[in-house]
Structure formats: C-alpha cells, structure tokens
Amino acid sequence: MSKPIIALNADYREATGDKPAFSVLTAGYYNALLEVGALPIIVPPLAEEQDIEQLLDSVDGVLLVGGADLDPRRDGWMLHPSVRPLASRRETFDRTFARIVCERRVPVFGIGVGMQLLNLVMGGNLHLHIPEDIPGALPHKDLLDPSHRHTLEIASGSIMDRVFGDGELRVNSWHHMAIDEVAEGFEVTARCPDGVIEAIESRVPDWFAMGTQFHPEAATASALDLRIFEEFLMGAKDCAPAVRLVA
Template sequence: MKPIIAVTANCEDEYAGLKHAYSEWILKAGGIPVIVPFGLGDEEVRTLCGATHGLLLSGGPDIDPDYYGEQPLPQLGRITPERDRQELLLIREYMAEQKPIFAICRGLQVLNVALGGSLYQDVYSQCRALKHSQNAPRSHLSHRVRAEADSRIGRIAGAAEFKTNSFHHQAVKDVAPGMRVTAKAEDGIVEAIECESARFVVGVQWHPEDTAGVDDVSRKLFEQFVEACRGEQA
C-alpha cells in the first residue's frame, strides 16, 4: 500500500492553501498526500500522526520570533500565528513518534525552531548574504550549495557541490540540538539540516518541489522521503 503523508498548508485568511507541486511530487514518488487543516489541537494532532506515515512541512511566510526568544526586527515579514502554533505541535508529535519529516524552506526554519534552534530574521541585514530570493523562474537553479559528503544530502548529490533555487530571507542561526548542518551556501547560510538518529528527518532551504523535474537531487529527496514513509507501514 502507498504511504499516506500529511502536508502542511499556508494559512490565508479563511483558506488553507497548498501549491500543487508538493502533492504532485509525493504522488510521483509513490505516496498519497493529505492536506492538514487548521484548528487541530493536541488530541487531533496525535490522531493524525497515528493515521499517517510521514509529515511534509511546506514553504510559506515568516515565523514569530517570540518562539526563539527574540523581538521582531523591522525586516520581519508576514507571520501566521495559527500556522506557527499548529506546525510546532505537528513537529513535536511526529518527532516523538519517530516518523519521517521532510521540511522545505519555511519548513526547515520551523523544524529548527520547534526543536530548540533559532533563526536570522533577515539574512540581508544580519549577514553578508548572497542573493537568496531569485528573480528568475522557480525551476531555475540560481546558486551553489556545498554538502557534507557523509550526509544524506551529500550521498544524494554524489558531489560536494550542486546548485539550488532560492526564495527566502530568513535562515537558521543556531541549529537545534540533535540536528546537524549538512549543506551551506558559499556565504555560510545553512541550506540543509538532518537528524542523524532518525530514519528520515531532513530540512532543505530551497524548493525541490519546483526543481524535481529538472534536478536529480530534488527528485531523489522526494523519492527517499516517500520510501522512508513506506517503511512506517511495516
């Protein structure tokens, strides 16, 4: 049977919205995506976790810096309090149950915060950063990333360096306990984190759902995530 994968959505006024590409690549990799509605509490999150085989954290807006002990800087973008609240619950439950998590862009950031890390609220004012919000089609690979050879990302890439797309202005500052930085951009911005003690807990700062059709690294990330979720059916 195909694994069922919970996918977080964006919180837009009265709607929960999700770009189709996330579901498309889960389906192509052999999984069945289900969009998580808003308003879930502890009990509902536990039930959802028990009924699914993995969690994909999708991209989206900024995270409330209060969750990592900071006041908002002027460069902080839009935040979605209900999404922050619910995704923190989801991450902690799926981690506690040792189920696979694939975290994309904002997903990487909220994963890091949920597990005790912090963020740069704006890399352009807080770091000497390259351009990380490209003015190019979403499928364009815009800057280079260097991966640790002994990491999942490094093994998938099969090379020390590869290219990704880029659409963000926040990034990991202090990495959460239990997580390892496994890829960085040339300016030092964290591009991937992994939990080495888990079957599959991987966060990437780029958007592989937009490049999986043209980039082997992005496609293999979806395939390995869905394969890890399939292992939860045993």
C-alpha cells in the same frame, strides 16, 4: 502493497471583507509525493492536540511545507521589519504539529520555513535577516528574479550527497531568514558557499528527519531534486511501523 501516507500542512488565509478564510497549497508538494509513489493528504489547521495525535497514528510521514516567516516574537525576539509572519492560525497549528511530530519521532521532511520550524522546535534558532545577520552573504532572494539560484557545498555521505553526487549543483533560493544554531540531534549536510545552511539531517537513532532551505518541489527545481522525495519516502517506509506503535 499499499502506498505510504504522507500528511502535509498547508498555508492559511484569514477572511478579509467579503472573502472567506481558506487554505491553499502549491501543487508541487503533492505532485512530487505522487510522483514517487506516496499518497498525500492535506491537513487543516487543527486546534486539538488529541486530533493531531489521532491523525499521526494513521500516517507514515509528514511533509512540513514552505511559506512566509515564523514570527520571532513567539520565541522572545523582536519583530524585524523584513519579517512577513505566517497567518496566526497556521503558525499556531504548525508549531504544535511539528512539536508532536518530533516528540513521536515521525519521519518528517521540512522545506523552506518547514525546515526552519523543525530546527526551532528541536531547540535551534534562526537568523531573522541574512543581509544583516551574515554580512557579506550572497543574495538569497532576488525580488526581480523568482528563478534566482546559487551553488551548494554538500557533506560527504549525507542524503544530499546520495541525491546529487559530484559536480556543481545550483538550487533555487528566495529566503531572507535561515538557520543560525543547529538543533541538537541534527547536522548540517549542505551549505551555500557563504556558509548559510541549506540542508539538515537527523542523527537521532531510528528517526528519519531532514530539511532543505531550497524548494525541490518548485518549478525552478532541477530534475535531480525529485530524488530528495524518494529518499524521504524510503526513510518513511523504514520508520513508519515503529511510529504507529508509539503511545
């Protein structure tokens, strides 16, 4: 049988001085997909919606990768001093890409800012800076410790529950933004003990969509985290034939 094809967006760096513009992607994303039996393809920041539509006709799912911050000014909010916006070309593409993915109900997995984007495109919103928006929250980013971790509280019967099961679970954490209001059609399936949302899953019929705030592809992830990619691939396999029939 042919391998499921999964499209990944990538980060983007503008040209500076004598250095040309380039795209970059942490290898952990495609390594995890390869490990579970997918065929990953990296998508450049396309400008034409019809090109995105044509691309989605030929893939079985989409992985929205992590990165810097979504620019709140694009959603009518002020720019918080802590926000480090994505490159404009990447964010413009990512927002269009995610919108079309959601409209077509393409199987999708968002990680980090990818989960935040998924929630935003579907009608939710974001906390711009956890220390100010959620007083008393645990640290979710430690500039001195790139391996910073915290525990999770997981919803029973969720994908996260199938992946991790019982027992204490600790996941990596290096974010300062987070989901505030959850988009309609999604439910929270994992939280940090302080209430910060760490995973969401779609409850829209016939659409596999999920997101994690933590990074299961990273070197700081646990061995169990690869199971999240297996769940994503199973969801993509179940839904992909219907997706390719969408006009």
